[in-house]
Amino acid sequence: MKNNILFSNSLEFSPLEEELREYAKLNNVPIIQDEGLAMLEMVIRLYKPKNILEIGTAIGYSAIRMAKVCNSNVYTIERNELMENEAIKNVSKANLSNNIHLIFKDALEAYDLVSNVEFDMIFIDAAKAQYMKFFNLYTPLLKKGGVVVCDNMAFHGLVELINDEKAYMEQSRSVRGLIRKMAAFHDELLKNDDYYTSLFEVGDGIAISVKK
Ligand code: SAH
Numbered sequence: 001m002k003n004n005i006l007f008s009n010s011l012e013f014s015p016l017e018e019e020l021r022e023y024a025k026l027n028n029v030p031i032i033q034d035e036g037l038a039m040l041e042m043v044i045r046l047y048k049p050k051n052i053l054e055i056g057t058a059i060g061y062s063a064i065r066m067a068k069v070c071n072s073n074v075y076t077i078e079r080n081e082l083m084e085n086e087a088i089k090n091v092s093k094a095n096l097s098n099n100i101h102l103i104f105k106d107a108l109e110a111y112d113l114v115s116n117v118e119f120d121m122i123f124i125d126a127a128k129a130q131y132m133k134f135f136n137l138y139t140p141l142l143k144k145g146g147v148v149v150c151d152n153m154a155f156h157g158l159v160e161l162i163n164d165e166k167a168y169m170e171q172s173r174s175v176r177g178l179i180r181k182m183a184a185f186h187d188e189l190l191k192n193d194d195y196y197t198s199l200f201e202v203g204d205g206i207a208i209s210v211k212k
């Protein structure tokens with residue numbers, strides 16, 4: 001795991017969080033990298049969102065960390081049953097069942113389950129091919145001034161291969177499709193006049209967009 005943070009005193013982990021980090025490593029669960037986490041938590045510390053929507057719970061690691069920064073409500077969506085069961089267990093162990101609302105559903109079909117909530121922040125961290133769909137589906141629920149944070153914008157360093165034809169063609173067809181989709185999402189985000197967007201080379205690439 002890449003970790004370029006020069007200085008941070010905000011990445012202390014509880015024993016449960018250490019366990020989740022270990023579980024993620026052993027089971028190849030792609031939890032957010034430390035650098036990205038430090039940035040995500042800094043956004044939360046500054047903006048103090050009351051309601052956060054997360055797309056892609058996995059084992060609940062980022063949901064737990066986000067909920068703890070300033071006691072936000074986190075609504076988090078996961079479609080994989082194994083992940084969901086881990087998340088249920090972990091959120092309960094963390095004593096955050098009151099703050100974290102776990103939604104077991106494909107995020108493309110879960111709109112009605114959260115459409116009664118007004119969100120201050122949306123964290124997109126699920127299937128890379130679907131970022132545009134997630135963004136278009138859920139940002140109508142985002143307040144003016146609200147923040148969208150997207151993780152894995154670099155798609156494990158693969159997005160930049162779009163400018164390197166040889167390396168690009170060496171990828172499998174499905175990876176090439178994902179690279180193209182992620183690159184198209186970059187363009188859309190930066191072209192979207194309803195948001196101020198910056199893309200940061202932090203962790204696996206973090207985009208921060210603020211709704212005008
Ligand atoms: N946010 C987590 C990591 C999420 S990994 C953390 O940093 O701790 C991405 C997760 O998104 C996986 O568990 C995957 O099952 C889930 N996912 C992918 N596409 C999804 C979709 N369309 N709807 C719901 N969950 C999805």
Ligand code: MG
Nearest residue numbers: 032125151152
């Ligand atoms: Mg991620």
